[in-house]
Amino acid sequence: MITGTLLVQALISGLLMGGIYALVALALALAFGVLRVLNFAHGDLLMVAMYGAVVLHRWLGLHPYGSILVLAVPMLLLGWAMFVGLIRPVQRAGVLVQAQMTLGVSFVIQSAALMIFGADLLNIRTDLEMSVLRVAGVVVSIPLAVGFAVSLLISGILSWALLGTDAGRRVRATAQDPDMARLCGVDVERTQRWVFALSVALLAGVAGCLMTFTYVVPTAGLQYSVLALLVVMLGGLGDLKGAFLGGLLIGVAEALAGVFLNSAVGPAVIYVLFGLTLLFRPRGLFSRGMEA
């Protein structure tokens, strides 16, 4: 029996989870918009930060939220190195070569995680984990709510930087017309390097939030990559607003599917939604496509 409360419950949980998905997708969409390279290792890089949070907790007893700030810098450097060493050399190659490169990175990270941490599921026990907030019969998980708030905050800062600063204007100009950006004096390669590094660093924020209520296994990366790709395609490739809304939508759809059908069907519903979008709105739900 599906009650109104249950529905509201699912909507709220879905929306909160969707906010976190939205940040993962936003980072992917930003990198794609500016580099025109789709990073299939995006979720695996998120997983690196999740393992990082686990290690920091085991070694130093650091709370996952604290690990966000500690991990942001190494993640930035990792993104920087990946761009210079692996992405940049294939930027002028075909789409397939680029896909092979980032898929290769994904496999390497996955195997490395398996070698270092084993196949066991790792999590971080915090006081927060089981804490909830009850409002009028609706139960809201506090770690989920904090994760939503942190994601929203980071997304907000990001969009302020893109819309309100000179550097942000150069990033958007580069996404819209890289050659013209060059003719305006923008160092396009440097812009791309920074944007890619930033898109990886943002994942530290997501990882810190996720590790307060979920676990990490070596295949988690793939799961998040697929999710982020779906969201980004749903919103329209390179469209940041679309990616954000797409993230919220996927979160809600997943939660509702869990209520109306059962939780095993949740992921399937996401794929159906995705298929329908590609069929009827191939440039994304909001049909803005590449505008970034």
Next chain:
Amino acid sequence: MKPLLQVDKLRAGYGAVEVLHGVGLRVEAGEAVAVLGPNGAGKSTLLRTLSGLARAAAGEILLDGAPIQALPAHRIVGAGLVQVPEARHIFPYLTVLENLRVGATPVRDPAHKEQTLERVFTLFPMLRDKAKSPARTLSGGQQQMLAIGRALMGRPRLLMLDEPSLGLAPRVVEEVYEALRQLRSASGLTILLVEQDVYQALDFADRAYVLQNGEFALSGSSAELRNNDTIRAAYLGM
């Protein structure tokens, strides 16, 4: 005195296809020089190569005596060689003001940026009125003025224009050239112009080169070229 821009034996193209077979030209400070020629003659390739978007296979490009052919495109803009490309290429999803601000990328001093912005707004008052509008909502003529304004924001020493009249109504073409004339008389800006509209180009420029099949077939003052039989027959339809 050194010319502001000197190009010697320049060869360039796309991949294995050579488009320019050794061209040479010079532009003195304060001059307006036109490059004329039919479609496919290599006019746009010439400007793309000067801007560093295409690489010179051989030859030399000197800006104020310093070689620039090995510099990346954004550094060439920083050195003062700024191009308004064919078809304008405004950033469609940025506002008019944002387009202009991106154009000011090579300028470091914020006071200089604001001063240049004021000059651009004075030259094209329409841009001030539309400052907050997305650039894609402008008409073709307004977009051309935005493209020129954006290039001016980079404080060029030499402004290169690729087909500024392309796709514009005759009345609008007049407006664009009127603005360029004002610019020359007010600030003595040096201009290198690529144009298919030979009437306009010869009317505007002091001198012109005629590019054919990747080589300069003719050059001379605008008055000479206007009376040249080949030009009259091939381009002016007389």
